[in-house]
Amino acid sequence: MDFAAIHDHLKAIGAPGLLGADEPRPADKKAKDPGRSGDPYLLIDCARIVDFLLVCRDDPKLSFEILADITASDPAADDEHFWVLLNLLSIEHKHRLALKGLLPKANPVLPSATKVYRAAQWNERECAEMYGITFEGHPDPRNILLPDDWVGYPLRKDYEFPKEYHGISCE
């Protein structure tokens, strides 16, 4: 199914937390709109992400058995939201779906998707340590790539590199 069909199907079955879609559009000089290329995204509500993913996984027409990627993005230092980005893949129907959720930087908490996909476990750990996002219900919220005592969240746009780490200079 292509993106429009998936979107319509999700609306039809009343998937929880579906907020809308963000589709690519050509540039519009008159409206000073640079346009957007690339992939279409479904906007979802981060708080209801687990229910939404359950629907995606279990619905026979969608059957997104594979969580290809779950990551986050910090679009700008002055933007007040993180983006939580998921990418689902269906082996049976051979289609992909990209999801985007907006997470307020003031309180970056959302439920963990490990209940739905075990694949989320390590990816969420990486998001958590890189952005400071808390995944509620995560079975093992330790740092994965960074040392256990690392201070700060490196992939945030306003991150400042430390001057030294355990006596080793980082200049």
Added chain:
Amino acid sequence: MQSTEPTQSSGNAILTLLEPLAPEWVPGWLVGLTAIGVSVGIVTGMIALIAMFSVWLERKVSAHIQCRYGPMYPGGWHGWAVVLADGLKLIMKEDMVPKGADRVLFVLAPALVLASIFGAMAAFPFAPGFYFARMDLGIFMILAITSTTTIGVVMAGWASNSKWSLFGAMREAAQVVAYEIPLGISLMVPLMTLGTFSLLEASEAQAGGFGIFRWAIFQNPVCIPAFIIFWIAALAETKRAPFDLPEAESELVAGFMTEYSGIRWSFFFMEEYAAMFLMSVVAAVFFFGGFESPATWILRANGVEGGIVFGLVCAVTIVLKAFFGVFLMMWLRWTLPRVRIDQVMTMGYKYLTPLALLLVLLAGVWQTVAVAIEN
């Protein structure tokens, strides 16, 4: 450098050589002691040479199996001096004992391991007239002494204060215990065929038949499967692949030898090559004719039963046979993957031991039938 015939005394050939040479004022026990000292020196030198040659051989054999050359530069011709270079480097290394290691056991382990192989070499028969000790229970002594290498290995694993070494040591202990039984039982087949425990007499019992057709494997065809079982058990005893778990390089870094470096490590390796040589000698003597070959058959046919030429031919024959066995072990090492420890134990206890026992039964039946037919 030998006596004219096997003497009744159980002293060695060197003693019989030295006795007439000793001046009268030297007491008898001193001559004996000197003879022992000289023998020990020769054995040590022999083992050192065997180990050195085996190192070079292993590197060349492995290289050619892996489609490369191996050592080519040290010493000029195919890198024969690489062993001397290695030895020199190892001697010059820092003598490290890891922190927390049991120092006494750590130092003692390689010595024990090498000493047991030294001891087993005493039964090695070069020629009917040249031997280090004439033992009527040669093979029994060899089997008994080579078992003590396990103690050394376990000591090394424990004393290294490293969990990886401990793994290697535990595996070694389990493996050796499992394969001692098929080793001994499969040897009973040629023992029955040849009728003697002594390596010298076993070799002599295979004389005749153009130097080939009186070998034990032809005298009693049950010897052939017995040899296969013996060979597998020998591979397991000497910790060679496919049974090199105690030392499993890719799993345990270097197993029980992980914490050893320098000359202590080289002791373990000398022991490994000497043990390989020893097992090959035992196989050669009990299955493949010992020092009998077409050359000795020709010499015997011409009436030469002793003397320097005969002794040299015998010695060369048995050394060549032993090195062919060593080559075979190396060939197997570089071809086959490693067997997992529980599969090793399963094979030893569940398959090889019952099979060996069955072969002993069959060998006994054959012997009775053959003897009955002869009479």
Added chain:
Amino acid sequence: MTIEETGQKGSIQLGTESRILPSGEREFMLDVATSDIELNMGPQHPATHGVMRLLIRTDGELVTGVQPHLGFLHRCAEKIGENVEWLQYLPYTDRYDYLAAMNNNLGYSLAVEKLMTGLEIPQRATHLRTICAELNRIASHLIAFGTYGLDIGAFTPFFYAFREREWIQALFEKICGARLTYSYIRIGGVFNDSPPGWLQEVERFCDVFEAKWQEYYDLLILNHIFVKRTANVGVIPPAMARDFALTGPMLRASGIDFDLRRDMPYMDYGEIYEAGAFQIPLGSGEKGTVGDCWDRIYVRMKEMIESLGIVRWCLGSIEDGPVIGDIPKVLRVPNGECYVGIENPRGELGHYLHSDGGKIAIRCRVRGPSFVNLAVLEDIMPGTLLGDSIAIVGSIDIVIGETDR
């Protein structure tokens, strides 16, 4: 009394249970408490395929728990992606899965090209990209084969594998000057046209390699000891494979018929598959169970032959022409975001790129297949023997550069 109740580990403890002997004496039962060993298969170990730390808890030889520790090779690829220009980022892509660098370049280039709508990739460039990507797949699987043999204890196939790989690396050196990190497949096409005679040499390589492949297959994969070490070990059932988002040979070894090249084709792969140039090998539990270690190495071996088919098809239909589109030196990628996943030798390599129309990416996310595939280790390793754990880690075929990025 249990270990937890005694509060002690590994000590011989006088228990509280007792019984009265016929003589009237009270005999106490000894409470011999044994505890599990904690082994550190540390960052330096011959079998961890790089710097990765595995904390293994074992009861003798039986593994009861494992905890992987990563991050030793973390080089902040994603942060760098937000700080350098689009074209400058390409050498960094080489270095995550350094054994399959062509495929990494390809993944990144395809992702950027998807954002640059209207960009035409010349036909010759597409064919050269395919040839290089597939040759690199063969090289990467050769390493998987060789090092797996090394882990299992067969020292020789490693040398044979590297001998074939030397030829591939020499081919790559002729075309782009590098042996390991190529930066050859660039945005808009490829960097350099093939030198004269290169395509003929690739053809010769294909012919020679096919014969050699059969030798290696018979020598190691069908070896009885190898089969006993890898069959029925580390079984990943299909449901678990999907749940853990395994991709690539790990997914196909569990019997799931899915390959991005065929099912969600990019570049020319759809056309190549229609022409019948390659098939998708699947694990079928031939020597043991579906999804065991033997199936995984079997799928990798078979994929090498299928890649030869793809290379041959490309050699047959390549035509002269330009090799790179018109890309400015300072590239500004139009506003947008996309995710492109390609079939890396290790699985699905995904690049998520977010551009705001400028010279530098806003977000450059790399979904490394080794990172995702490795997560399954915590579930399949407990309950196996230590020798099996080595076999399992080797069969996942990870590259730490990609695990850590």
